[in-house]
Amino acid sequence: MEIIDFKNKIDNKKLKQVAKCIKYGGIIAFPTETVYGIGANALDKNAVDKIYKIKERNKDKPLIVLVSSMEMLNSIVKNINHIHKKLIDNFWPGSLTILFEKKSVLPDNVTAGLDTIAVRIPGNEIALKLICNIGVPITAPSANLSGKLSIIDANVVCEQLKDKVDFVIDGGISGSGIESTIVKVEDGIVKILRSGKIRKEDIEKIGLKVVQYDNNIYNHYDIGKELIMVSGDEISFNEKINSYLKMDNIKSVGIISSEKYYNNINFKVDKYISIDEDCSVVLKNLFNTLNDISNMDVDTFFIQSFDDNKIGSIISDKIREIKNIKFI
Numbered sequence: 001m002e003i004i005d006f007k008n009k010i011d012n013k014k015l016k017q018v019a020k021c022i023k024y025g026g027i028i029a030f031p032t033e034t035v036y037g038i039g040a041n042a043l044d045k046n047a048v049d050k051i052y053k054i055k056e057r058n059k060d061k062p063l064i065v066l067v068s069s070m071e072m073l074n075s076i077v078k079n080i081n082h083i084h085k086k087l088i089d090n091f092w093p094g095s096l097t098i099l100f101e102k103k104s105v106l107p108d109n110v111t112a113g114l115d116t117i118a119v120r121i122p123g124n125e126i127a128l129k130l131i132c133n134i135g136v137p138i139t140a141p142s143a144n145l146s147g148k149l150s151i152i153d154a155n156v157v158c159e160q161l162k163d164k165v166d167f168v169i170d171g172g173i174s175g176s177g178i179e180s181t182i183v184k185v186e187d188g189i190v191k192i193l194r195s196g197k198i199r200k201e202d203i204e205k206i207g208l209k210v211v212q213y214d215n216n217i218y219n220h221y222d223i224g225k226e227l228i229m230v231s232g233d234e235i236s237f238n239e240k241i242n243s244y245l246k247m248d249n250i251k252s253v254g255i256i257s258s259e260k261y262y263n264n265i266n267f268k269v270d271k272y273i274s275i276d277e278d279c280s281v282v283l284k285n286l287f288n289t290l291n292d293i294s295n296m297d298v299d300t301f302f303i304q305s306f307d308d309n310k311i312g313s314i315i316s317d318k319i320r321e322i323k324n325i326k327f328i
């Protein structure tokens, strides 16, 4: 495996080398406008097979594909209607992944046998340039091992994928901090299958009818720790955790909160992880924070709740997807 540093500048010669590697069956990890992805030539059945092996992913879970142009989109999907077009015009390039009917050029394993393929044009310069150079669509499942958190940091990608990929492109901390919103259009209605930074309200604003499906069906991240989300302000944070500690036999306690909450605590804390007052900073670093705690020698973490504004709800939605999350 080779790590390529594109944090400050894209080296076009190197990019061509990586593009060639993918085109002929290689596998790479790369940044997107959401989280890091694993790329293979989406038209190459054997390369796609490797992705499932590398991620230890269940064969019935389809992959997302990225394209760099409408022309490339048209080469792999059919029946693009006016609602699809409206979504594309308003949100691409960017973090809205849309389901389309697939053409037969796409091997069956990309979509795990389904008739639909999930596609977007990514809003990330490295990803876009890469696909342009390859000239074919690439797969983009998240670059974590199956069941783990998505990754926003090339160093964490390297830890998990080690020598399983040919290249890791380091583009710094990737985009928005969470995965793309996934939608499908059915009976003239946009159905949100997975929540992301593009929200129901954002799609309604462009005059479309939107329905939000249960967003917990997709991911159940296993962070290997007990995580408890505490509702209320800094005063109830302290009170609720105190009562919980009396009830339960907890060996070591970690706190994930802003300093305002932490300063109000009157019990012993083994590990404190400070998070920003600003929700957008918290969101950007969320997966790194959660990845950090899964590596810490503490059993139970309490996390503060977040304001009910747009970014606050995105964070809460993501945290709800964690396996065995509790709320007090």
Ligand code: TXA
Pocket: 032, 034, 035, 036, 037, 038, 061, 062, 063, 064, 097, 099, 111, 114, 116, 117, 118, 140, 141, 142, 143, 178, 179, 180, 181, 182, 193, 218, 219
């Ligand atoms: O932001 C993202 O979308 C990232 C970046 C790297 O592209 N990728 C990502 O991929 O989150 P992954 O594989 O971790 O999640 C893709 C989700 C899976 O839950 C999969 O089941 C769903 O998309 N999916 C893919 N194709 C689908 C299809 N045809 N129908 C329904 N669900 C689909």
Ligand code: MG
Pocket: 141, 142, 150
């Ligand atoms: Mg994933």
